[in-house]
Amino acid sequence: MPYDFDTVIDRRHTNSAKWDVKPGELPMWIADMDFQTAPEITAALKQRAAFGIFGYEEIPTEYYEAVADWWATEHHFRPQIDWLMFCTGVVPAISSIVRKMTAPGDNILVQAPVYNMFYHSIENNGRHTLSSDLVERDGQYTIDFDDLAQKMAEPLTTMMILCNPQNPIGIVWSRADLQRIGELALKHHVLVLADEIHCDLTLNDHDYTPFSSLSADVAANSISCISPSKTFNVAALHAATLIMPAQAIRERVSRAINNDELAEPNSFAIPGSLAAYRDGHAWVAELRTKIAANQRQLQTFVADNLPAVKVIEAQATYLIWLDISQVAADASDLADFIRAKTGLFLSAGDVYRGDGQHFLRINIACPTAELTDGLQRLQAGIEAYMTQN
Ligand SMILES: Cc1ncc(COP(=O)(O)O)c(C=O)c1O
Helix, strand or coil, rough: CCCCCCCCCCCCCCCCCCCCCCCCCCCCCCCCCCCCCCCCHHHHHHHHHHHCCCCCCCCCHHHHHHHHHHHHHHCCCCCCCCEEEEEECCCHHHHHHHHHHCCCCCCECCCCCCCCHHHHHCCCCCEEECCCCCECCCCCCCHHHHHHHHHHHCCCCEEEEEECCCCCCCCCCHHHHHHHHHHHHCCCCEEEEEEEECCEEEEECCCCHHHHCCHHHHCCEEEECCHHHHCCCCCHHHEEEEEEECCCHHEEEEEEHCCCCCCCCCCCCHHHHHHHHHHHHHHHHHHHEEEEEEHHHHHHHHHHHCCCCCCCCCCCCCCCEEECCCCCCCHHHHHHHHHHCCCCEEEEHHHCCCCHHHHHEEECCCHHHHHHHHHHHHHHHHHHHHHHH
């Protein structure tokens, strides 16, 4: 069935965090898509609403079976049912796990530039961020494994938060890289927390490797976070799943998730997730095609019209990392200028740290008409900035 990814829907005045903007502005920042979710999910939610009773709920086994079946079909790996634990969001789970599995003052390792909420979960809980920054050369980012090993070996480093696929750059880490990270973590007694929320949105046949599918010893030292929220644009359903192959970790994390009251679903989380994981395969396949087409449109537009900007090719996600180092010294300054001049609202890369001050992040999960508008505003903003400076 052909799904609709091209109707422009007015999201203003709908309590949308993304669209809480001034008249005429075009938000292409937060990771939220301007597409309606799969109709299969909407139908399930309508059915649940029609039932009309919204009392306390439990997680049925069929939820975990649907998660495991989705992974088996989409990612060729079926996690065991007893490894899985429902929770009400990935970021709340990360904060809760940080509090339970590390001590105040510990180092938590990340690979900047990376999703900014990791820093909040670490630092708002009194831990230190230690980054083994990714290294960029000619538009390709790689891991400096010597640096990573050195930082893992520091006695106060007790956890690493890994982002795979990586936000904001869109890297899909290879099985070999992940296994190497996992072995280093084991050697240095560092627990790996793998945020895999973007794993369903791989592009152009790039293959995502679930961390829990690595060798048994490496997998046993990990917690992975997955969710239908990015894949199906259902962030406000507040449904996520933790994958934990080791029983000892499961027991401790269960205490954390329950103590922090993150274990109970709202009335729409389970029916929405079941519909997504059981009936959403065709919709996601079309979504991936649409995002890949949008990425090509952006690449062509920038190559033709904005020679000072370099597009980093995303292997996954609908977030594109734009190198603006030849345009501005400070991404925030440029983002503010573009917004004031054209109304286009992008994410300035500095919040992701690392080399982020040289980058803007643009969200391209939108209908073609909106993307075309956004690209024209980007061109107008950058040309005006270059003329002024
Ligand atoms: C890497 C990553 N993790 C987590 C989240 C948010 O997860 P949740 O809404 O389940 O807290 C996002 C949202 O953009 C993200 O990019």
